[in-house]
Amino acid sequence: MVKLKxxxxxxxxxxxxxxxxxxxxxxxxxxGCATSVIPLPNIDSKxxxxxxxxxxxxxxxxxxxxxGEEDDLKEFDxxxxxMGWEELFDVIMAANxxxxxxxMELCCQSAADRLKNKSVRAVREMLKITNDLTEEEEQxxxxxxxxxxxxxxxxxxxx
Amino acid sequence: MGKKKLAFxxxxxxxxxxxxxxxxxxxxSVKSLLRFKSISKSWNIIISDNEFKRSHRHQSKALGRxxxxxHKSSTDEFEFRDLESSQLVMMAKEVFTPEKFRKAIVLSxxxxxxxxxxxTVLWNPSTGEYQTLTCPYFNYKGKVRVPNACGLCYDSSxxxxxxxxxxxxxYALYSLNNDCWAKKQISLRGIVTLLQNGxxxxxxxxxGCVFWSYYDRVVGVTSxxxxxxxxxxxxxxxxxxxxxxxxxxxxxxxxxxxxxxxxGNDKSLVLDIWTMERHGSWKWLMNVCNLPCICEKFIxxxxxxxxxxxxxxxxxxxxxxxLFIYNPSQQLLTETQILKDFSKNGDLLxxxxxxxxxxxxxxxxxxxxxxxxxxxxxxxxxxxxxxxxFIAQPFTEASTxxxxxxxxxxxxxxxxxxxxxxxxxxxLEPTVKLRGMPKFLTKKPSIPEKSEKMVGKVKSVExxxxxxxxxxxxxxxxxxxxxxxxxxxxSFEISKFEKYDGQRIL
Numbered sequence: 243m244v245k246l247k248x249x250x251x252x253x254x255x256x257x258x259x260x261x262x263x264x265x266x267x268x269x270x271x272x273x274g275c276a277t278s279v280i281p282l283p284n285i286d287s288k289x290x291x292x293x294x295x296x297x298x299x300x301x302x303x304x305x306x307x308x309x310g311e312e313d314d315l316k317e318f319d320x321x322x323x324x325m326g327w328e329e330l331f332d333v334i335m336a337a338n339x340x341x342x343x344x345x346m347e348l349c350c351q352s353a354a355d356r357l358k359n360k361s362v363r364a365v366r367e368m369l370k371i372t373n374d375l376t377e378e379e380e381q382x383x384x385x386x387x388x389x390x391x392x393x394x395x396x397x398x399x400x401x
Numbered sequence: 402m403g404k405k406k407l408a409f410x411x412x413x414x415x416x417x418x419x420x421x422x423x424x425x426x427x428x429x430s431v432k433s434l435l436r437f438k439s440i441s442k443s444w445n446i447i448i449s450d451n452e453f454k455r456s457h458r459h460q461s462k463a464l465g466r467x468x469x470x471x472h473k474s475s476t477d478e479f480e481f482r483d484l485e486s487s488q489l490v491m492m493a494k495e496v497f498t499p500e501k502f503r504k505a506i507v508l509s510x511x512x513x514x515x516x517x518x519x520x521t522v523l524w525n526p527s528t529g530e531y532q533t534l535t536c537p538y539f540n541y542k543g544k545v546r547v548p549n550a551c552g553l554c555y556d557s558s559x560x561x562x563x564x565x566x567x568x569x570x571x572y573a574l575y576s577l578n579n580d581c582w583a584k585k586q587i588s589l590r591g592i593v594t595l596l597q598n599g600x601x602x603x604x605x606x607x608x609g610c611v612f613w614s615y616y617d618r619v620v621g622v623t624s625x626x627x628x629x630x631x632x633x634x635x636x637x638x639x640x641x642x643x644x645x646x647x648x649x650x651x652x653x654x655x656x657x658x659x660x661x662x663x664x665g666n667d668k669s670l671v672l673d674i675w676t677m678e679r680h681g682s683w684k685w686l687m688n689v690c691n692l693p694c695i696c697e698k699f700i701x702x703x704x705x706x707x708x709x710x711x712x713x714x715x716x717x718x719x720x721x722x723x724l725f726i727y728n729p730s731q732q733l734l735t736e737t738q739i740l741k742d743f744s745k746n747g748d749l750l751x752x753x754x755x756x757x758x759x760x761x762x763x764x765x766x767x768x769x770x771x772x773x774x775x776x777x778x779x780x781x782x783x784x785x786x787x788x789x790x791f792i793a794q795p796f797t798e799a800s801t802x803x804x805x806x807x808x809x810x811x812x813x814x815x816x817x818x819x820x821x822x823x824x825x826x827x828x829l830e831p832t833v834k835l836r837g838m839p840k841f842l843t844k845k846p847s848i849p850e851k852s853e854k855m856v857g858k859v860k861s862v863e864x865x866x867x868x869x870x871x872x873x874x875x876x877x878x879x880x881x882x883x884x885x886x887x888x889x890x891x892s893f894e895i896s897k898f899e900k901y902d903g904q905r906i907l
Binding site: 334335338346350351353354355357360365371379383390391393396 | 432438442
């Protein structure tokens with residue numbers, strides 16, 4: 243078992259087989275630096291719980307194909323990414339920090355799929371982005387490809 | 402949210418630019434990305450960056466985000482079909498009619514670029530950018546001669562696209578990065594002889610090379626394969642696979658980024674498909690059997706266009722303007738109505754493949770006028786077209802090919818991402834203007850009447866049809882392992898375009 247500590251001082255025990263999906267922790271274990279608690283100063287406990295949930299589910303990913311659990315895993319992944327933007331970004335940041343490639347791919351793809359076909363206004367609102375382009379700059383971008391700003395598929399809803 | 406923050410702070414707080422980079426390269430729609438440039442300064446910087454465009458293209462290729470391009474030459478209408486599912490849902494419809502451009506012919510496609518002619522143009526339908534190419538060689542009395550073969554390929558070592566136009570004894574090369582042409586002699590005498598006696602198919606592009614199947618009009622069969630090696634800029638001959646029998650027809654295509662060989666014998670009504678493995682050996686993939694007699698001679702009358710993401714094979718009937726989809730797990734060949742609906746008056750249609758790509762390569766000769774807006778004429782995106790006797794059941798895991806997971810991701814995008822955007826090294830010399838319209842399609846070689854029929858079926862450079870011959874009938878073999886054999890682009894040594902010195906032997 244490996245002990246992980248979140249930045250709000252909560253400790254979690256995780257099976258080594260699960261936690262080595264994190265390249266960062268795997269390297270630490272190999273280097274003998276994981277004898278006691280591994281502090282994770284960038285990750286809060288709420289996010290760490292999500293990440294551990296993912297790691298535990300994907301513990302036997304290599305074997306999933308043989309045991310026919312692929313569909314099960316796919317369903318889990320779909321459910322897993324069903325979270326708000328802020329939470330999703332927290333998980334992405336944690337996955338990036340811990341270097342968990344599969345989780346990173348999953349979450350980034352989910353974010354990309356949600357952004358696809360969204361209107362500019364919707365993206366700004368969803369991600370709380372304030373437009374810092376000048377009017378001229380914005381108009382120039384629109385003029386470069388005006389057709390990209392119109393079309394039946396463009397989705398102006400915020401979710 | 403209470404007080405307003407600056408956008409950059411907000412994005413930087415929630416999401417550093419390198420993470421945003423990783424998310425945005427996964428947005429499949431180029432149209433969405435072009436729109437997202439106007440979200441904020443940081444988004445504009447990321448999406449405009451060359452490293453981003455390159456990574457996005459690699460991602461699109463690795464994930465097999467291909468679309469089917471249908472083209473009606475009489476009106477220059479193009480239709481783009483999504484290959485995500487067997488429904489081939491329409492993505493967009495466009496008319497490509499820049500000034501002086503009439504009756505486009507699709508010569509070749511590579512990644513997201515299409516090489517068209519009349520005149521020769523490189524076009525990225527995803528972004529609407531295009532560039533007219535004017536070859537300074539092989540002009541006769543001010544008119545560009547019709548090449549015997551042409552192609553478009555990508556050299557990963559220098560991140561460059563190359564156009565090749567082959568004539569009787571020499572060929573012209575164009576480098577998109579350098580925006581310059583070079584002329585080279587064909588060194589292999591055998592190829593020169595071939596060029597005098599037959600036709601080459603439309604170029605198929607795989608692993609940085611362009612491949613053509615060769616139709617010998619004297620003997621009346623497809624007899625060999627030649628290819629342009631984008632690494633050495635040389636033309637070479639590829640030995641025919643030993644499984645090819647006499648009287649077989651064959652053609653070349655690209656399936657999941659691998660060069661594929663398909664063909665058969667019209668007597669056996671079985672079409673075999675092979676793909677080339679990384680080390681150049683051929684691997685038998687599947688055969689298409691239980692062929693109904695849709696065409697009189699099915700084997701000779703179809704072109705294998707490619708496959709959907711799920712692995713269904715897409716065929717085009719050469720003369721009949723039919724599009725077929727073959728489901729390997731159910732061994733079911735069905736006809737779609739797509740081409741028929743698209744072309745009601747019996748136009749000759751060509752179809753090819755393109756990856757959704759936000760390519761940086763195209764550099765418009767004259768800025769604004771060269772960005773052609775795709776026109777979304779039909780506001781109804783057809784959800785599903787009528788498919789004759791098509792399989793109702795959605796394709797599940799069983800029939801899917803594993804997509805090669807080795808997606809080229811930048812380790813950390815933060816470094817190169819914000820580098821200066823002006824590293825386009827092109828010199829925009831005023832290009833040689835064509836005097837009058839190039840005379841591409843006017844001259845047809847005379848063909849002995851006996852072989853006329855067969856010749857008509859061949860997808861030569863001039864009529865853009867592909868030829869093929871066939872292979873031995875094989876027993877059914879599971880094709881499950883297909884997809885693992887995707888050969889990654891080899892790391893090529895840097896090859897540079899050189900001025901032809903008139904003497905050198907390649």
